[in-house]
Amino acid sequence: MKKQMRLDKYLAQMSIGTRSQVKQMVRKGQVCVNGTVVKKPEYKVDPDQDQVVADGVKTQYVHEEYIMLNKPSGVVSATKDPREKTVLDLIDGQKRKDLFPAGRLDKDTEGLLLLTSDGELAHRLLSPKKHVDKTYYARIQGRVTNEDVKVFLKGLDIGDEKPALPAVLQVLIEGEISEILITIQEGRFHQVKRMFKAVDKKVVYLKRISMGSLVLDETLMPGQYRNLTEEEIQRLKEEQNE
Structure with a gap:
């Protein structure tokens, strides 16, 4: 029918x-x-x-739309805002009016953001029960050590009722300004910043580089975007159905 x-x-x-x-x-x-x-x-x-x-x-009717955006700093992850520029304001020629960001990045955080009209996929990507990996690159004010790696792997008290789930922390450069990769499976408010604050350090730059199987296209400059490939869409759907 x-x-x-x-x-x-x-x-x-x-x-x-x-x-x-x-x-x-x-x-x-x-x-x-x-x-x-x-x-x-x-x-x-x-x-x-x-x-x-x-x-x-x-x-031409488009059933669903999937856009990868390299979110720049200074833009909010919302469909509308009376005062701030939103991620949707960056998109020219969107096919569907019901496009929205799947999840949020802080205003000053850059990197991978999926914009879609597919509410079912977005719900599964963001569901705490799915434990979808989200990996960030960050520069940290303060020396990040192997001791921090162990603490993050145990789970960390960030001031909520429950501790943050274990996170995988990889130190790329250890120094006064350390460079790290961190993989978390939650999306709590200011989570990465609060985790480092809990170990007396400060995030000075934060960029999401992957979410599940979706990896930020390195050719996209901040503010640039492209449609997901059929392969990327299929992989996202398959892993959320596992």
Whole structure:
């Protein structure tokens, strides 16, 4: 059985306009389905088969959208904000209006952020029960030692009711400003910063480089983005179904 949907919903989901705007377009005769003008917003279309032209522009239905963003510092992980620039403000030509960030990065944190319309996948990626690895590169004010590695591996009290789960800490450079990789399986508020604060050190730079099987594309400069490949999408879905 073919899945059909209302014409106005189709157009609104493809970011042609708001639901009320596209209804007006349809009623004014600005929308054609398979070469025929349709003036009823409730008209049913098959998104996979029917050809829809809105105001002279051919549209192609996208069931879900998956975008990898190298989030820059100074941008908030939200769909809308009255005062701050959001990650969605960086995206030109998004296909679906229901795009949202799967998880959050602090305003001053850079790196991998998945923007998607796939709520089911995002939920599984973010579910504490799934224990999805999230790896960050960081520069730390203070000397990070093997003792810190052991402490992080045991789990750490960061001031919440429960200690943070064990984290894998790898020291890349030990010095007054240390460079490290850290892999966590949670997404608590300011978690990495609070973990280092608990051992009397301070995060001065933080960048997420991977989330599950998804690894930040090194060719993307901060603020740049690209669509996920079919292989990347498939791997994400497969590992969340395991």
